Amino acid sequence: MSGRQVRAEIFCGATIPGRNGNDRAEVSSYMFSDFLKAYVTFPGYTVVEAVGYWKDSDPTKWSGREITRVIVLYGPEGPAFRAEVRKIADNYRIFARQDAVAVGIVPAYFYLATTETFQ
Numbered sequence: 467m468s469g470r471q472v473r474a475e476i477f478c479g480a481t482i483p484g485r486n487g488n489d490r491a492e493v494s495s496y497m498f499s500d501f502l503k504a505y506v507t508f509p510g511y512t513v514v515e516a517v518g519y520w521k522d523s524d525p526t527k528w529s530g531r532e533i534t535r536v537i538v539l540y541g542p543e544g545p546a547f548r549a550e551v552r553k554i555a556d557n558y559r560i561f562a563r564q565d566a567v568a569v570g571i572v573p574a575y576f577y578l579a580t581t582e583t584f585q
Contacts, residue, residue, distance in 0.1 A: 470543040470573065471543065471574045472542075472572060472574055473538065473572055473574035474540075474541065474551045474571045475538055475570045475571075476536065476537040476551065476554055476558065476567060476568075476569050477568040477570075478493070478535045478537065479518060479532045479534050479564055479567070480492050480562070481493075481533070482563050483565075498535055505553075505554055505561075506537065506554055508539055511539045512538040513537055515533075516533075516534045516536055517531060517534060518530075540574055548571065551569060
């Protein structure tokens, strides 16, 4: 990779809201794997298992907790990479019936560590 690189993180909550507002389901490991195969076309990426927390806009309401999978991608800074990241996030939002999917994109220093790197 040459040029300026960025790191993108797509936060994929695993809770699928029920249709009546009360029932909930979860995106299983198998479902998530199917999603990755269908929508993530990058030659390499990392998935980190995490737990996400959030607070309601009303501070008197209960804060939420959710199993989250974070897709980490590196790519060239610019509109094409951002569009690909957004497409993955939008597809996950639809796939898992999410209200929103958080995305973070920050500058990154990236290199492949090989035996030649450390000579």
